[in-house]
Amino acid sequence: MEDSSIERYYSRLEAVFMEMVRRLHVELADQMISGITGSQFFVLKTIQGPGRLTVSEVAEKLGVSLSAITALVNRLVKAGLVVRSRDEQDRRLVWLEATARGKEILANCIEARRKVSNKYFGQLTVEDMEKLVEIYEKVLTAMRAEEKKKKP
Incomplete structure (x- = not known):
């Protein structure tokens, strides 16, 4: 494909994609359970996938810094949605695991997101x-x- 064609299509794609993401973000934010942010949702979902992960693993999977994950995890722990536990063999390792309440809130958020996605897709x-x-x-x-x- 020619550079001019690629540029024309890219401009259209960028405009459509930005508006679509903005609109979805607003609607999904409205559907989120009170007290949990979109970022916290993704951290909780990442942890719940395998059942438990270390802080480093969560940061790596989400492609963000350890300090950013630590701040989000602190809020999730404070809200009672995640628990930290030390590894029995290697005390330096800290595992993160969703609590029963965290799992319930995650399930509710996923269902709300599914409804929004189904409405459009x-x-x-x-x-x-x-x-x-x-x-x-x-x-x-x-x-x-x-x-x-x-x-x-």
């Missing part, structure tokens, strides 16, 4: 959804390849 055909996912996967694959090139 449910209007697409299965073929359109498949193509959309395939396109995003191709872009993500290219991003990962570039990241690998940069690492020593």
Whole structure:
């Protein structure tokens, strides 16, 4: 594809993507359970996936700094949604695990997000959804390849 065509499509994609993300963000924020932010939701969801993770693992999975994760985790612990526990064999390791209340709030948030997603993406055909996912996967694959090139 020519550079001018790529630029024209990229400009359209950027405009559409920015407005769509902004609108989804507002609607999803309205659906969040009181007392939990979007960032806290992603941390809780990341922890709950495997059941427990270390702070370092959460930071790595989300691609953010340890200090940022620590601040979010502190708020989740204070709210009673996450507990910290020391590893029995290696006391330097601190495990994070969702509490029963954290799991319940996470499930409620996921359900609210599912409803918002279904409202809009449910209007697409299965073929359109498949193509959309395939396109995003191709872009993500290219991003990962570039990241690998940069690492020593």
